[in-house]
Amino acid sequence: MTGSTTSPFTADDYRARMERAAAAAADAGLAGLLVAPGPDMVWLTGYAPPVTERLTLLVLAPGRTPVLVVPTLEAPDAAKAPGAPAMSLRDWTDGKDPYAATAALLAVDGRFGISDNAWAMHLLGLQRALPGTSYASLTEALPMLRGVKDAAELRLLAAAGAAADRTFEEIRKVTFGGRRESEVAADLAALLRQYGHEQVDFTIVASGPNGADPHHEAGDSVIQRGDMVVLDFGGLMDGYGSDTSRTVHVGEPTDEERRVHDLVREAQEAGFRAVRPGVACQDVDRAARAVIADAGYGEYFIHRTGHGIGVTTHEPPYMIEGERQPLVPGMCFSVEPGVYLPGRFGVRIEDIVTVTEDGGRRLNTTTREMVIVE
């Protein structure tokens, strides 16, 4: 999606976010932040420009008005962004040096945080124009910049989760056996859009042995009776993400399939129950992983337990061993343990969870019991 997004947030909301980001940068010892088109820019300004070779860059520095450096031909669109009243626009025309123009704005040597997704050619141009500057990964310097959601963001995430849940309630009624994975994936995408998503990021349909590959792309495989089928789908609705997984079975499952599914469900429950303020992210991972390891399947749980979600479907905080970041009310992330048995089948169960003062609250509420499909 390009152009200015439809946003429930006002210029004052964006001004507050930009001020908070600049202050956080100063606290992290940075002279400022350089934000490229992408999720950080969307969150800070509501502006989602086309990503091209022409430099577009938001310059944030403590105590200074935010400046958006923008190609002249994009300036009219940028001026319509919901956050535009909180920034000053500095356009540059083709043939001029955008790095020199940006350098004049920075005006100080120092260390700047720069978006992880900034193009290397732009960073190299800045380094040439300002040899006294150095750069840090914005995400590494300020991992929690977008991590704690406010009430309006939580409502949007809950609405996106509810739309994903409606998608699951419908997909469980369709025929799986005898159809290609790609056909069920197309059904998932259509349902997500029908229930309000403007963007579908992924529709994983992984049947039988394909389920052992956590990020299997739905393909030409024909779903068989007796297959476990991992479904994992999500995208953006009103600019905020959904991401849920359920594992269904075509016809009656074997005892082992049921046992592994129950195990993953218990692990998901344990991860969810570990969620409360002050607990480290890694403890959510440990709680889910311990259930699977204790049952002897530890080597088959081959990914982290969860990831944050917001204006993207994958972002900090990560529920992973070594992440000591304490949970804070308002954080939103997935709890999605899985077991993947190579050559046989996989099971993953995923809900988005938000941290409240008393513990976790699920933003996905469809049954986590195994659903039998046709």
Ligand code: ZN
């Ligand atoms: Zn089976």
Ligand code: ZN
């Ligand atoms: Zn997922």
Ligand code: ZN
């Ligand atoms: Zn996920």
